[in-house]
Amino acid sequence: MSDTPLWEVFVRPRRGLAHTHVGSLHAPDAELALRNARDLYTRRQEGVSIWVVPSAAIVASSPDEKDAFFDPAADKVYRHPTFYDVPEGAGHL
Amino acid sequence: MLQDIACGEASCNTDGVYGNDFGAPDDPAGQSLLDQVEAAERELRSAAERRLAGDDHLQGYFEAIIEADQKVEPRDWMPDDYRRSLVRQIAQHAHSEIIGMQPEGNWITRAPSLKRKAILLAKVQDEAGHGLYLYAAAETLGVSRDELVELLLSGRQKYSSIFNYPTLTWADVGAIGWLVDGAAIVNQVPLCRCSYGPYARAMIRICKEESFHQRQGFEILHTLAHGTPAQREMAQDAVNRWWYPSLAMFGPPDSDSTHSERSMAWKIKRFSNDELRQRFVDMCVQQASVLTLSLPDPDLRWNAEREHYDFTQPDFDELMQVVKGNGPCNRQRIEHRRRAHSEGAWVREAAAAYAAKRAVREPAGV
Numbered sequence: 001m002s003d004t005p006l007w008e009v010f011v012r013p014r015r016g017l018a019h020t021h022v023g024s025l026h027a028p029d030a031e032l033a034l035r036n037a038r039d040l041y042t043r044r045q046e047g048v049s050i051w052v053v054p055s056a057a058i059v060a061s062s063p064d065e066k067d068a069f070f071d072p073a074a075d076k077v078y079r080h081p082t083f084y085d086v087p088e089g090a091g092h093l
Numbered sequence: 094m095l096q097d098i099a100c101g102e103a104s105c106n107t108d109g110v111y112g113n114d115f116g117a118p119d120d121p122a123g124q125s126l127l128d129q130v131e132a133a134e135r136e137l138r139s140a141a142e143r144r145l146a147g148d149d150h151l152q153g154y155f156e157a158i159i160e161a162d163q164k165v166e167p168r169d170w171m172p173d174d175y176r177r178s179l180v181r182q183i184a185q186h187a188h189s190e191i192i193g194m195q196p197e198g199n200w201i202t203r204a205p206s207l208k209r210k211a212i213l214l215a216k217v218q219d220e221a222g223h224g225l226y227l228y229a230a231a232e233t234l235g236v237s238r239d240e241l242v243e244l245l246l247s248g249r250q251k252y253s254s255i256f257n258y259p260t261l262t263w264a265d266v267g268a269i270g271w272l273v274d275g276a277a278i279v280n281q282v283p284l285c286r287c288s289y290g291p292y293a294r295a296m297i298r299i300c301k302e303e304s305f306h307q308r309q310g311f312e313i314l315h316t317l318a319h320g321t322p323a324q325r326e327m328a329q330d331a332v333n334r335w336w337y338p339s340l341a342m343f344g345p346p347d348s349d350s351t352h353s354e355r356s357m358a359w360k361i362k363r364f365s366n367d368e369l370r371q372r373f374v375d376m377c378v379q380q381a382s383v384l385t386l387s388l389p390d391p392d393l394r395w396n397a398e399r400e401h402y403d404f405t406q407p408d409f410d411e412l413m414q415v416v417k418g419n420g421p422c423n424r425q426r427i428e429h430r431r432r433a434h435s436e437g438a439w440v441r442e443a444a445a446a447y448a449a450k451r452a453v454r455e456p457a458g459v
Contacts, residue, residue: 003445006232023295024229026238028441029448040222043215044302062168 006055007033011047019051126282130300133285137164137293159360164290167233175359179289180234182361187227188245188252192426194220196260197269205263213266216306223299230291246431254412255342257420264317264331270310272339278303279373280343288360318384333389341407343370374404
């Protein structure tokens, strides 16, 4: 089993929604990963589409580096519409 | 890791049913169990929006997360003991789901109708699924699936002692759904608010599915209780046998519980064993009256002062005996699990060989 790769499973609940991470599972190859994901995560019609991704292929930012990594966004409040004062009477803004 | 998380013989299963018990901050008395699960889900979302006090220190950041009712995620720093406690509890919970397939699996071929058989199959399949969600949650803490399977098969980690009792009649399938799954739900709903993210998310999923299990059991008993005198007698007999073992699922009394206090502080656990046991008894009395079956406790009565039912405690010496391996089915359960695992080895090997062969032939293909 230790040789059996780990896969991350993403399910699209219905048309119009994005695939969302639902959990993980072990499977020897992609085809079995998809079948196992169907049996494990969509027994009650929870989805219309499944993605499986080898966990080893995922590159993640670490929460430990949270501050430094996401710092550049912290001082740019002007990116949010609420930063701007809209004069009285200006419509459609 | 293996050495770390295998615990001493008797100390392992003393927390409660499947691992542990937890609770909602507000009094959930008036809410249905499913409402409570949904409330936990909403709270998970709103807590995530709260700003943390921003302590640069690792321990301080961890404590701030717990304090703010936010979730600790796999790559966050956490104290070693927090990690160990969680692995132990989640693994034991996963093992319970896997072993828990056996008592009911015993009746699949003998279910009284095609409908009951299809339902029971779906339920047992759910239990396998619950085991897998939980193993996956445990693996996020750095333990491998192989290690976990080995800890179960070697008997170094326990599963819930309730599954060491036999299912003698079809009514036992009903009693398990109503009482055993009912007790599990009372224990597990508070786990939806557990401070460890992957465990909380798995529990939300599990609790939603578990509520079908409890209702199907209740329906089986209701049908039998309103059937022929023999069927009614069979239903009552099953309730009589499963009542006290179900009460014992909540673990030893608070005075003897080994891991409670720290688990409470870490918000892994939120209610004590005795609180949850009381909640379960209060729930069952009313439900038993709808079933027109009686609970086998002559001292069960409403206490107006406490606003709870007084009841007879389960035999905790018996619980400890079953935990130690001396229950009616301990050996049979683990032998069956070992056999199933070894007899499935060729399937795992064949699938791995096929995947390896295909990877060579079409290196980039799926």
